[in-house]
Structures are given as structure tokens and as C-alpha cells.
Amino acid sequence: MKLYDTAGAPNPRRVRIFLAEKGIQVPTEQVDIMSKMAKTDAFTTLNPLQRVPVLELDDGTAISESVAICRYFEEMHPEPPLMGRNAVEKAQVEMWNRRAEFGVFAPVAFAFRHSHPAMSELEVPQVREWAEANRPKVLEAFRFFDQVLSDRQFLAGEMFSIADITLLCAVDFARVPKLGIPEDHANLKRWHAEVSARQSAKA
Amino acid sequence: MKLYDTAGAPNPRRVRIFLAEKGIQVPTEQVDIMSKMAKTDAFTTLNPLQRVPVLELDDGTAISESVAICRYFEEMHPEPPLMGRNAVEKAQVEMWNRRAEFGVFAPVAFAFRHSHPAMSELEVPQVREWAEANRPKVLEAFRFFDQVLSDRQFLAGEMFSIADITLLCAVDFARVPKLGIPEDHANLKRWHAEVSARQSAKA
Structure with missing residues (x-):
């Protein structure tokens, strides 16, 4: 393998x-x-x-x-479960993972790939206006996830899951097109500090 | 429910x-x-x-x-399985479902949402250049799937799966921005005729 x-x-x-x-x-x-x-x-x-x-x-x-x-x-290797343990959990993890992908990961990737000179050969054509259009989408999603994380430790509830991994990678990727978590997003910042402190985040 | x-x-x-x-x-x-x-x-x-x-x-x-x-x-309701029966099948169905989403469904949606007047209130801002940029991406993906379907009945192999459902809905959705399967894509056309003939396609 x-x-x-x-x-x-x-x-x-x-x-x-x-x-x-x-x-x-x-x-x-x-x-x-x-x-x-x-x-x-x-x-x-x-x-x-x-x-x-x-x-x-x-x-x-x-x-x-x-x-x-x-x-x-x-x-x-089902343990520890990162994609849910039963039908409802599996569906909820899938939902949150996709919300993190469509809400943050994809818009960050568009903001980066359609503006950065290093991507001009990989992303053809680069559409500058599309890069710009995605920047407020990322910030809107940050606001949404900040609200979501006001009543739970992790995205899908009390258990760390692949949805947290996706959001962590997307938030860190957002630094490249210079999109940071706004200072007043206390819940999202708390969550980001916690998941970043896990040993796995160094991988 | x-x-x-x-x-x-x-x-x-x-x-x-x-x-x-x-x-x-x-x-x-x-x-x-x-x-x-x-x-x-x-x-x-x-x-x-x-x-x-x-x-x-x-x-x-x-x-x-x-x-x-x-x-x-x-x-x-595991029967009939539409997302794979074991680790390898589940991973392969997930892979093909995502390839159909990212390769066809998303570009078709962008081509439609960023050009159609009816979407001007739901998709803000509409980026015309982005709609246009996605049209050749859809056609490139049609070519890719036509090749893939030269050696198998369904996307993930010999078993109908959610990946076929995603591709079917994406191909049919592509008619709205007037993107049809090119005449010389015999494998994709054969597959489309077969999955469209299933009773479920009427749903």
C-alpha cells in the first residue's frame, strides 16, 4: 500500500x-x-x-x-470512529463535512486558484472576478460556523470527526489568499485553537 | 419523517x-x-x-x-446497496460519486447559475465569465466519462450506484444551459440510455 x-x-x-x-x-x-x-x-x-x-x-x-x-x-479501521457510528451520526457527519467543503474549502480554493500567479498554468482560465466573488463567501461561512460552534465542541456535535478535519484544513488554507478568522468570532477561534492543538494537526 | x-x-x-x-x-x-x-x-x-x-x-x-x-x-435500508458493500467498493463509489459531482454536476450548476436571468437573485454576484469558463469543463468531463464507460456497465463497475444517480442528474441538468452529450460519445450515450430507462429515473 x-x-x-x-x-x-x-x-x-x-x-x-x-x-x-x-x-x-x-x-x-x-x-x-x-x-x-x-x-x-x-x-x-x-x-x-x-x-x-x-x-x-x-x-x-x-x-x-x-x-x-x-x-x-x-x-x-473503525476505531476511533471519524465518520459516525450509526445511521444518524453518519448522515450528520456527511452533512457537516459537505458544509465545510462547499462553504469554506471550495470558496478558499477558488479565491486562491483564480488569483495566484503560481496557479496560472494549472487553472485555465483564471477568472479574477470569480476569485474576488469567493472572498465574501468565505467570510460568510466563517460567520455561519462561528454561530454553529456556539453550542457544541465539534462540528458534528460532541465527537471529533472528518468534518472538523475538513474545516481545519480549509481554515488554514485560507491564510494563503489572506482570509483569516475575524477577531470577534470567538467560537470559531476557540474551536480552531482546540483542533490545532491535537497531535494529528501536525500531520 | x-x-x-x-x-x-x-x-x-x-x-x-x-x-x-x-x-x-x-x-x-x-x-x-x-x-x-x-x-x-x-x-x-x-x-x-x-x-x-x-x-x-x-x-x-x-x-x-x-x-x-x-x-x-x-x-x-442496506438493500439494494447503492454505496458499496465493503471497504474497497465503498471507497470506489465515493470516488466516482465525487468525480461526477466535481467534474459534471458543479460545472453545470455554475454554467447555469452564473448566466441564467432567473438566478440573478439567488446567485450574487453572477459572474458571466465564470459561467462561460465552465462550459468547456463540462464537455471535457463528458469526454472523460465516455472513455471510462468503455469498459464497464456503470460508473463504479458492474453495480448501479449513487455515482450513476449523480451523473444522470448532472447530465440531464446540463440540458438547461444547453450542454448535451456529443454524438460521438457512444459509451456515455449507451450508459445514459440505460440508466434513463430504469423505473427510478422517472422519480
């Missing part, structure tokens, strides 16, 4: 934190997505979309998409 | 097809998202993001996000 990983990229970090929370170690290979490394024939066979992360199983099966890789490990 | 649904909208259709494949009937209430109906206090309490579909359980628990609702039913 091998995990194709890119240090510093936000999506592979989701998988690294997930594995750290599970206490699972997987051999990794670094893929430099900014060079042409993701475009080699060998990597394109693993993931035709040429993106990281990718998990290659011993029989050659390749699984891409961060959450798909996490789901594989959740099924193989 | 009640499903808040909007006839004609592509996301609620994903849930309706999923339920039809499972043979589950759930009482529904129609929400007119184009009027202010999704903005009422009662509906906002169910889903602060004011979007459909929402599943309300008998104890008042509200689950939004189409795939989260599907996951609830998959756990409660």
Missing part, C-alpha cells in the same frame, strides 16, 4: 490528519504537483485527473478523492 | 431516484426555492443554508445535503 501525497497541499493534509487520528502509518511517496510530476504516464494511470492524494492498494487498485481514501480506512 | 423536496431541481432528484431504487416511500413537502419559501423561519430552522432537499426525522433531527440523506437511507 502506498499513499501519493504532496506536503503543503490542503487536500492530502486531510488524509494525513485522518490517518494520524486513527494511528495508522502508510508508506508515502511525494508528488510535486507544481512540476510536471502529476502528469507522468505512471501517475496518470493511477489517477487520470492527475490530482493528489491517491491511495494505491497492494493489488494495484487506485483510490483517489480525499474523502474516498478516508472512507476506505474508516471501514478497515 | 418528511422529505422537503423541489420538483424539477437537480439535487432533490438525486434523493428521489435513490429512494425509488431502494423501494422506499417517504412523505414529501414541496418547497418552491424560486419564491421566498426556502427563506421562511420554519424552513431556515431546518436548514440554515435554505436549500433543498432536507430530511426531517420523527424526533425533529434535520439532515440536509443530498448525499447525507442518501447515506441515512443506505444505513437504514
Whole structure:
């Protein structure tokens, strides 16, 4: 088994934190997505979309998409549960994970990819106006999650889950396009300090 | 239990097809998202993001996000399996479902929401250039899925899954911004004819 990983990229970090929370170690290979490394024939066979992360199983099966890789490990190593323990919890974790993806992760990625000069070859065309349109969407989502976190420790309730991992990676990624948590968002700041203090956040 | 649904909208259709494949009937209430109906206090309490579909359980628990609702039913009614039966299948279905979402569903939604006059109040600001940028992304994804479907009956392999439901709803939604499957995409057209012929596609 091998995990194709890119240090510093936000999506592979989701998988690294997930594995750290599970206490699972997987051999990794670094893929430099900014060079042409993701475009080699060998990597394109693993993931035709040429993106990281990718998990290659011993029989050659390749699984891409961060959450798909996490789901594989959740099924193989259920403890500690990070995607819910029963139907209602699983549905709620899925809901919060998607709200973090659509509300924060995607708008942050758009704000970055459609404005940063380093992305001009990967994101064609770069639409500046779309980058700008996403900045207030991120801030609106920060406000929403600040309210949500006023009555619970973690996004999906009292249990740390993949939804917290997604939001953590998205909030940290937001520093790149210079979108920080506003000072008056006390609940979101409390949550961010707590999840950042977990050992897994270093992964 | 009640499903808040909007006839004609592509996301609620994903849930309706999923339920039809499972043979589950759930009482529904129609929400007119184009009027202010999704903005009422009662509906906002169910889903602060004011979007459909929402599943309300008998104890008042509200689950939004189409795939989260599907996951609830998959756990409660595992047969027929639509999200995979074991770790590898579950990961692969998740991967293909996300590829259909990110590759087709999202670009189609952007092409529609950022250009259609009817969406000018729901999508602020409308970024015309972003709508245009997504049209070739949809066509590129059609090409990708046409190749994928050259060696298998369904997206995730030999078993119909939620990934097929997502792609079907996305391809049909693409008619609104006038993006059809090109004539020479024989595999994608064969797949589309097959999944459209299932009884569930009428849901």
C-alpha cells in the first residue's frame, strides 16, 4: 500500500490528519504537483485527473478523492470512529463535512486558484472576478460556523470527526489568499485553537 | 419523517431516484426555492443554508445535503446497496460519486447559475465569465466519462450506484444551459440510455 501525497497541499493534509487520528502509518511517496510530476504516464494511470492524494492498494487498485481514501480506512479501521457510528451520526457527519467543503474549502480554493500567479498554468482560465466573488463567501461561512460552534465542541456535535478535519484544513488554507478568522468570532477561534492543538494537526 | 423536496431541481432528484431504487416511500413537502419559501423561519430552522432537499426525522433531527440523506437511507435500508458493500467498493463509489459531482454536476450548476436571468437573485454576484469558463469543463468531463464507460456497465463497475444517480442528474441538468452529450460519445450515450430507462429515473 502506498499513499501519493504532496506536503503543503490542503487536500492530502486531510488524509494525513485522518490517518494520524486513527494511528495508522502508510508508506508515502511525494508528488510535486507544481512540476510536471502529476502528469507522468505512471501517475496518470493511477489517477487520470492527475490530482493528489491517491491511495494505491497492494493489488494495484487506485483510490483517489480525499474523502474516498478516508472512507476506505474508516471501514478497515473503525476505531476511533471519524465518520459516525450509526445511521444518524453518519448522515450528520456527511452533512457537516459537505458544509465545510462547499462553504469554506471550495470558496478558499477558488479565491486562491483564480488569483495566484503560481496557479496560472494549472487553472485555465483564471477568472479574477470569480476569485474576488469567493472572498465574501468565505467570510460568510466563517460567520455561519462561528454561530454553529456556539453550542457544541465539534462540528458534528460532541465527537471529533472528518468534518472538523475538513474545516481545519480549509481554515488554514485560507491564510494563503489572506482570509483569516475575524477577531470577534470567538467560537470559531476557540474551536480552531482546540483542533490545532491535537497531535494529528501536525500531520 | 418528511422529505422537503423541489420538483424539477437537480439535487432533490438525486434523493428521489435513490429512494425509488431502494423501494422506499417517504412523505414529501414541496418547497418552491424560486419564491421566498426556502427563506421562511420554519424552513431556515431546518436548514440554515435554505436549500433543498432536507430530511426531517420523527424526533425533529434535520439532515440536509443530498448525499447525507442518501447515506441515512443506505444505513437504514442496506438493500439494494447503492454505496458499496465493503471497504474497497465503498471507497470506489465515493470516488466516482465525487468525480461526477466535481467534474459534471458543479460545472453545470455554475454554467447555469452564473448566466441564467432567473438566478440573478439567488446567485450574487453572477459572474458571466465564470459561467462561460465552465462550459468547456463540462464537455471535457463528458469526454472523460465516455472513455471510462468503455469498459464497464456503470460508473463504479458492474453495480448501479449513487455515482450513476449523480451523473444522470448532472447530465440531464446540463440540458438547461444547453450542454448535451456529443454524438460521438457512444459509451456515455449507451450508459445514459440505460440508466434513463430504469423505473427510478422517472422519480
